[in-house]
Amino acid sequence: MKLHPLSVPYxxxxxxxxxxxxxxxxxxxxxxxxxxxxxxxxxxxLIILGLVxxxxxxxxxxxxxxxxxxxxxxxxxxxxxxxxxxxxxxxRIQNVSIERTIVQRALGLxxxxxxxxxxxxxxxxxxxxxxxxxxxxQDELSERKQHSREQRAAETGTQASVxxxxxxxxxxxxxxxxxxxxELVVLGIVSLDSRILPLVFFALTPFLSEIGxxxxxxxxxxxxxxxxxxxxxxxxxxVVSAAYAVTNYYGFRLYEIGDELRYERGLLQRFSxxxxxxKVQAVTITENVLARRFGYASLTAETAGxxxxxxxxxEAAIPIARRDRVVDLAESIEPVELPTFERPPKRARTRYVxxxxxxxxxxTAVSYGAVAAGWWGGQWWLVLxxxxxxxxxxxxxxxxxxxxxxxDHVVTRNGFWxxxxxxxxxHRVQTVADTQTIFQRRRALATLHVDVAGSRSLVSDDSKAxxxxxxxxxxxxxxxxxxxxxxxxxxADRPEDRFRDAPIEPVEETAPSGGPSNESATGGxxxx
Numbered sequence: 001m002k003l004h005p006l007s008v009p010y011x012x013x014x015x016x017x018x019x020x021x022x023x024x025x026x027x028x029x030x031x032x033x034x035x036x037x038x039x040x041x042x043x044x045x046l047i048i049l050g051l052v053x054x055x056x057x058x059x060x061x062x063x064x065x066x067x068x069x070x071x072x073x074x075x076x077x078x079x080x081x082x083x084x085x086x087x088x089x090x091x092r093i094q095n096v097s098i099e100r101t102i103v104q105r106a107l108g109l110x111x112x113x114x115x116x117x118x119x120x121x122x123x124x125x126x127x128x129x130x131x132x133x134x135x136x137x138q139d140e141l142s143e144r145k146q147h148s149r150e151q152r153a154a155e156t157g158t159q160a161s162v163x164x165x166x167x168x169x170x171x172x173x174x175x176x177x178x179x180x181x182x183e184l185v186v187l188g189i190v191s192l193d194s195r196i197l198p199l200v201f202f203a204l205t206p207f208l209s210e211i212g213x214x215x216x217x218x219x220x221x222x223x224x225x226x227x228x229x230x231x232x233x234x235x236x237x238x239v240v241s242a243a244y245a246v247t248n249y250y251g252f253r254l255y256e257i258g259d260e261l262r263y264e265r266g267l268l269q270r271f272s273x274x275x276x277x278x279k280v281q282a283v284t285i286t287e288n289v290l291a292r293r294f295g296y297a298s299l300t301a302e303t304a305g306x307x308x309x310x311x312x313x314x315e316a317a318i319p320i321a322r323r324d325r326v327v328d329l330a331e332s333i334e335p336v337e338l339p340t341f342e343r344p345p346k347r348a349r350t351r352y353v354x355x356x357x358x359x360x361x362x363x364t365a366v367s368y369g370a371v372a373a374g375w376w377g378g379q380w381w382l383v384l385x386x387x388x389x390x391x392x393x394x395x396x397x398x399x400x401x402x403x404x405x406x407x408d409h410v411v412t413r414n415g416f417w418x419x420x421x422x423x424x425x426x427h428r429v430q431t432v433a434d435t436q437t438i439f440q441r442r443r444a445l446a447t448l449h450v451d452v453a454g455s456r457s458l459v460s461d462d463s464k465a466x467x468x469x470x471x472x473x474x475x476x477x478x479x480x481x482x483x484x485x486x487x488x489x490x491x492a493d494r495p496e497d498r499f500r501d502a503p504i505e506p507v508e509e510t511a512p513s514g515g516p517s518n519e520s521a522t523g524g525x526x527x528x
Contacts, residue, residue, distance in 0.1 A: 093116060190291040
C-alpha cells in the first residue's frame with residue numbers, strides 16, 4: 001500500500017516552508033554580489049532548481065514508501081538513497097495515533113504514528129495517508145493486536161477469556177466520556193501551564209523600566225503595586241493556558257473498543273489515539289487547587305510507550321470532569337477503591353518550614369543586595385511580607401502527602417498546587433527504592449520510590465511516598481517487593497494473564513546525589 005498522492009505536494013510545501021530563510025537569502029542576498037539582469041537570472045535559476053529538487057525528492061520518497069499488513073506484522077519499506085525494511089509485530093504495538101492539522105483536514109490527509117512499548121519515538125511514521133485509510137489502519141491494527149494476544153493465550157494451553165473474545169473493535173464501540181461545553185469552560189478556568197510563564201515575562205520586558213519606577217516609589221505605593229503585578233502575571237498566564245487547553249481538548253471523546261480505550265480531541269489540530277488497557281502501567285488522578293475547589297479532576301493512564309502530544313507515555317483519559325466520574329473510570333481501569341492515606345510524621349513539617357525559610361532568606365538577601373548596589377530603587381523588605389505564609393505553606397504541603405498499600409495496589413498522593421494520586425498495581429512495579437538526602441537523614445526520614453515501565457526517571461516521574469519515617473520506608477519497600485513476587489506468581493498460574501505480563505531483566509538504578517538508596521522488587525511485568 002502507498003501513501004496518498006497529495007502527500008507529495010504537501011510534503012514539498014512543508015519543506016519549502018522550513019527552508020524559507022534560505023530562499024529569502026537567495027532572493028535578497030545574491031543581488032548584493034551580482035548586478036542587474038544576471039543577479040535576477042541566477043536567483044531565479046537557483047530557486048527553480050531548488051524547488052525541482054524538493055519536489056523530485058518527495059516524489060521519490062512517495063514512490064519508494066510501501067507498507068503492508070501481513071498475518072503477524074506491519075511491514076514498512078522506505079528510503080530514497082538507502083532502503084530500510086521494518087517488521088513490527090502486532091503484539092508489540094502500543095499506540096496507533098492519528099494527527100490532522102487544519103490544512104491536512106482541508107486536503108483530506110492524515111498523519112499516522114505507530115508506537116511500541118518502551119520506545120522514545122514513533123516506530124512507524126506514515127506521512128501522509130487519506131483520512132479513511134488512517135481510520136482503517138487504526139481499526140485494523142487494534143483488531144490484529146487483540147488477535148495476537150488471543151493467539152498467545154491459546155499457545156499457553158488455554159483460550160482467552162470470553163469477554164476478550166467478544167470484545168473485538170469491529171463488534172463494539174462504547175462511548176465512555178464526552179466533554180461537555182461546561183466542562184470545557186471549567187478546563188479553561190482551572191488550567192494553568194507553568195511553561196507559559198517565560199512567554200509572559202518576555203512580553204513584559206518592554207515595561208520593565210516603568211515597573212521599576214513604580215516599585216521604587218514610596219513604600220505604600222510599592223505594597224499596592226507588587227500584588228497588582230503578580231496578579232497581572234497570573235491572569236495573563238491563565239488566559240494563555242486556557243486558550244491552549246481549550247484548543248487542545250476541544251471535542252474530546254473517549255471510547256471503549258475491545259480491550260483498549262480510544263480518544264479524539266483537538267480544535268486546530270485533531271488527534272486520535274489508543275490506550276491499550278492490558279498495558280496500562282499506572283493511572284493518575286490530578287487535581288490542581290482550583291479544580292479541587294470546584295470538585296473537578298483529570299485522569300491520565302501511563303503506558304510504556306511514546307505518546308505524541310503527551311508527556312512521556314502518559315495519555316489523558318479524561319482532561320477534566322467531576323471528581324466522582326474520574327474516580328469511577330480510574331477504578332474501572334484499575335479495580336481499586338481509593339483508600340485512607342497515611343501521612344508522613346509531623347516532624348516532616350519542620351523540614352518544609354526550614355526549606356521555605358531558607359528560600360525566603362535568599363530572596364531577601366538578593367533584594368537587599370540589589371538595593372544596596374543601586375540596581376533597584378524599591379523596598380528590599382517587601383520580600384519579607386511572605387514570611388507569615390511560610391508555616392501555612394509547610395502545613396499544606398504536609399497535609400496533601402500520603403501513601404497506602406491495598407491488596408493489589410500501591411497508592412501515593414503528592415502536591416498541594418497540583419495534587420496527584422497515583423495508583424500502581426504490584427505486578428507493574430519495576431523498581432522500588434528508598435532514598436535519603438542529607439537533610440532527611442537528620443530527621444530520620446526517607447522517600448520511597450515506586451518505578452514502573454514508562455516512568456522517565458526514578459526521582460521525578462515515579463510514584464513516591466515523600467518524607468516517611470526511615471524505618472517505615474524500609475518496611476514498605478520489603479512489603480511491596482514481597483507482594484510483587486506473590487502477584488507475579490499468582491498471575492503465572494492464571495494463563496489468561498500470562499500472555500499480558502512478560503517479565504523483564506532486573507533494573508539497577510543509581511541513587512540521587514545527596515543520599516543512599518536501597519532497592520528491591522526489580523523485574524516486574526513489562527508490556528510488549
